[in-house]
Amino acid sequence: MTLTAIGPINWGSLPDWLVALGTVAAVVVALALALRDRRRHAADEERRAEERRDLEAAQARLVYFEITAMGGLMVKILNESDRPIFHVCLESVEKSDSPDFTWQVNRNVMGARAETNSIEPRGHFKIPVNLVSEDGQAPRSRIGEYTITISFLDAAGLRWTRTGMGPPTRVLDDPTDAPAA
Numbered sequence: 713m714t715l716t717a718i719g720p721i722n723w724g725s726l727p728d729w730l731v732a733l734g735t736v737a738a739v740v741v742a743l744a745l746a747l748r749d750r751r752r753h754a755a756d757e758e759r760r761a762e763e764r765r766d767l768e769a770a771q772a773r774l775v776y777f778e779i780t781a782m783g784g785l786m787v788k789i790l791n792e793s794d795r796p797i798f799h800v801c802l803e804s805v806e807k808s809d810s811p812d813f814t815w816q817v818n819r820n821v822m823g824a825r826a827e828t829n830s831i832e833p834r835g836h837f838k839i840p841v842n843l844v845s846e847d848g849q850a851p852r853s854r855i856g857e858y859t860i861t862i863s864f865l866d867a868a869g870l871r872w873t874r875t876g877m878g879p880p881t882r883v884l885d886d887p888t889d890a891p892a893a
């Protein structure tokens with residue numbers, strides 16, 4: 713076996729090397745700029761989505777409730793917005809020191825119900841409520857801390873739920889709004 717020498721390796725000229733390095737640098741800069749623009753675009757999209765959610769919740773933040781225990785337990789849902797709300801429903805009432813008690817509308821009050829079709833702007837809807845145990849007993853005292861959940865549609869047709877004094881939460885999949893099969 714014999715080895716034949718091909719000759720010296722031609723590394724090219726200095727200008728060839730500079731052109732090659734310039735090309736590689738241009739590709740690296742282009743990729744870095746594209747990545748930066750992509751990140752900036754994603755941050756802008758997130759900011760716009762957050763602004764959209766905030767705008768959607770503007771009316772829902774003005775819907776809240778009060779509870780009184782004088783002369784019976786009464787939940788009052790208030791719409792302090794300048795537009796009506798629809799399909800308003802009292803979803804739950806829980807007393808913190810009586811978690812096993814269930815709530816029901818006080819049927820002794822004429823016309824009492826847990827939901828209404830609408831509440832006008834700056835209007836309210838009152839719901840008389842009883843808490844009862846499994847054996848039909850009422851709590852020893854109506855005074856205490858309650859957690860209440862309400863749901864409603866805003867004027868734009870978006871469904872919301874609000875629990876306690878927390879912020880309203882958008883309900884994205886509501887089976888009651890789905891068309892019948």
